[in-house]
Amino acid sequence: MKRLLPLLFVVYFPLGCSAQQSPPIETPKQPNIILLFADDAGYADFGFHGSKEMITPNLDKLASQGVRFQQAYVTHPTCGPSRAGLITGKSQYRFGYEENNVPTFMSSVSAADGAEMGLPVEEKTMGEYLQERGYSTAVYGKWHLGGADRFHPTKRGFDEFYGFRGGARSYFPYEKPPADPMNLMERGFANFEESKVYLTDAIADESIKFIEKNAKANKPFFAFLSFNAVHTPMDATEEDLAKFPNLSGDRKIVAAMTLALDRATGKVMDKLEELGIAKNTIVVFTNDNGGPTDKNASSNLPLSGIKSTHLEGGVRVPLIIKYPGKIEANSTYNFPISTFDLLPTFFAAAGGNTNDLKEVDGVDLLPYINGQNITRPHETLFWKRDARAAIRKGDWKLIRFPDRPAELFYIPEDESELNDLAAKEPERYRTMYKELFAWEASIERPRWLLKKQFEWQDVQRMDKYWSKTNTQ
Template identity: 80%
Template sequence: MKKLLLIVFTCYIPLGCSAQQQNTSETKKQPNIILLFADDAGYADFGFQGSKEMITPNLDKLASQGVRFTQAYVTHPTCGPSRAGLITGKSQYRFGYEENNVPTYMSEVSAADGAEMGLPVEEVTMADYLKKQGYATAVYGKWHLGGADRFHPTKRGFDVFYGFRGGARSYFEYTEGPAEPLNKMERGFGNFEESKEYLTDAIANASLDFIERNTKANKPFFAFLSFNAVHTPMDALPEDLAKFPKLTGKRKIVAAMGLALDRAVGKVLDKLKELGIADNTLVVFTNDNGGPTDANASSNLPLSGIKATHLEGGLRVPFLMKWPGKLKPNTVYDFPISTFDLLPTFYSAAGGNNTELKDIDGVDLLPYINGVKTERPHQTLFWKRDARAVIRKGDWKFIRFPDRPAELFYLPEDERELNNLADQEPERYLQMYKELFAWEATLERPRWLLKKEYEWRDVERMDNFWPKKNTQ
């Protein structure tokens, strides 16, 4: 009898342990992570943002399935610095990535020029961190973080790259090569090949093989789809243009380009569902800066300002996050966040310990979204470019200009920044002025500088898209 009991007991232990190990494995299964990143899209140009002109059913569905953020900010109002902050999880101003868009189309900028301007090689990227957690990593589309070989995505933590190193290119195949070599389509490192597909579709389609391959290998993956839509040039497919008979000019074209962007997003989301991995995938959609209304007819309403300005229309962007079972669907998060929060959020979701992240400014957003933490993720946020600079402290926003006195706004009652409260709040005005300068004193000097004429141009653009200035 004792022998029988012993046999039963020893059989029970392995069975119990096996079930426990299986449950633990399921609990700790790492999510796949997909970052869908638009380029120069207008704040208002999506159905989930209230647009009645744009057709964005896939993104609208994503919004209904996840969390929509009403006060999501980029780290800079232009493409290159914004991407540098996003991918490092820190304020790019702290390593001198302040001034410029890493242009491949200007000369005489500074000591470093063209392809030599890029994300410093000592900075650790989002992909670097996720690879440490066992992720396969890929980036598709626009890089814009340096054209020289040492800045290449495959040397910055990404296993796979299909896209272009520069900042803007045709959406159609180049038959004779682009004027700027950095805008050639490249697969991997140094393998240049043009696609015959419309570029927005090509970016999405290229990612599907990576998603499927790693799903079959049971390996968690991070896919960064860095679309160049809806950045200029204004290229659209005839069949997409036909969907907007009531629109004309650039507004018609940007709507068609936005439709293609939404279609590309739909392809990715459909693939997740087809493979049965949608419930274990964290998906984020956002944009690199405010829309440049003067260039592509995008709309940032009801916000004032456009790309390259420090008004809300230059800094605040659409932002969606979906993670089934982890985030409540069809919800809204109203406190300010920043795109540099994505790195620690992804790292935490991947099972990493955020104390391992050194010298970053972002925070893990998940406990804030879920209500575990009820305070704001950020009490203070900063931006600057040359003599212009901004501090947002709580709900107050202070803007310093190069050609007029600084102004102070209370955003909950004035998101269009029309009512300067500097005279009514002199103590707050002075305190924020000093705090902004104290922050600037901690920064690295800019690694390169634009000609001053470009700064003058952007101040003019600000006034042209600031209603209170237009009425004076």
């Protein structure tokens, strides 16, 4: 019996310790996903991209916590088509979403017009893919993918919508209905104009309610904060304007609008920390196209070009991904990627198999970021609008114009695209030109067309913001 006592003690002690001290083993959770999507922001207008004028501490902090993409591209240099590529994970040219935004007054040769123009209902969205993975999904802010009810976010894979269906609206509540009813705020399908709330702040506040609700229910969520900042109209609060005494005109206003965008980001990031879910949340920040310097005084330097052009300043955007435990903090990724890569990246993070994604052009970026795959995510990228088009193949880029010969640039040594190498690289020039045309022959015709006067205006905008003096 004496020899049994130590044995009994040894057996009893670990069992008692386990019952009293060891925490329960939790099953790994799917990460929450937050997409912060700016509108018409300038490539150079963030502290993490070197701006000395803008005040963006929260976005700078986010950049320090994740990976910054040095060559992130959108699928189109204007709002609507860019969003179509983002939300479907594919080149929107393949389903004819090429020409411009919807709904719009600019179409003149279309089978559909106004509110009837939109993201084809047969195209599957980011929201639908994540709903299938068990996520709660919501959009806050600008939709701009169709005005008719069948295009509404709540019919396209999102459980909640607080925002507006159109492309641009006041940042302050309307006292009278605007000319375009698509720019009225909605909660679900019901019109809902906030009182005395600056829209950028309201988008953050509404998204936080969604985040809190799902965190409490222990359910994974996808929150798409689709800001209209810093798109026109140029609206800012007096408090934000006062922070920029050394600036003037639209440059001062866009700085104040960017400050509000940064503040909204900070609200969301602080809430994640407060709820204890920051370590299990992917946060992405990016923009829908290059800044329209002539409209909102944004800056894309040192890149030439602005929104609506195929120069780097029209199609290259800031992009940050924070994924704690999966992506190294304060890192950079240098190969070209596209915003259509976000859908498969999110889907894979949610536990999905990217082989199940049908006709998607994007790729899961995580293996590339982490060095498991050392090749380029994309050897070739394409852009097009009417007669204008561009191809990025490796480190070379060819741009085709309607009113002059195509030009060829070597981007690593000439990101401002000032040194045309077409005459020095005739074989490469011909090969890339033919490849661009072959790609065009494989895509759908545009579902709607712009009046030619707008195409001409964009060519003039390109010339104004593309020169050796580059006077942005």
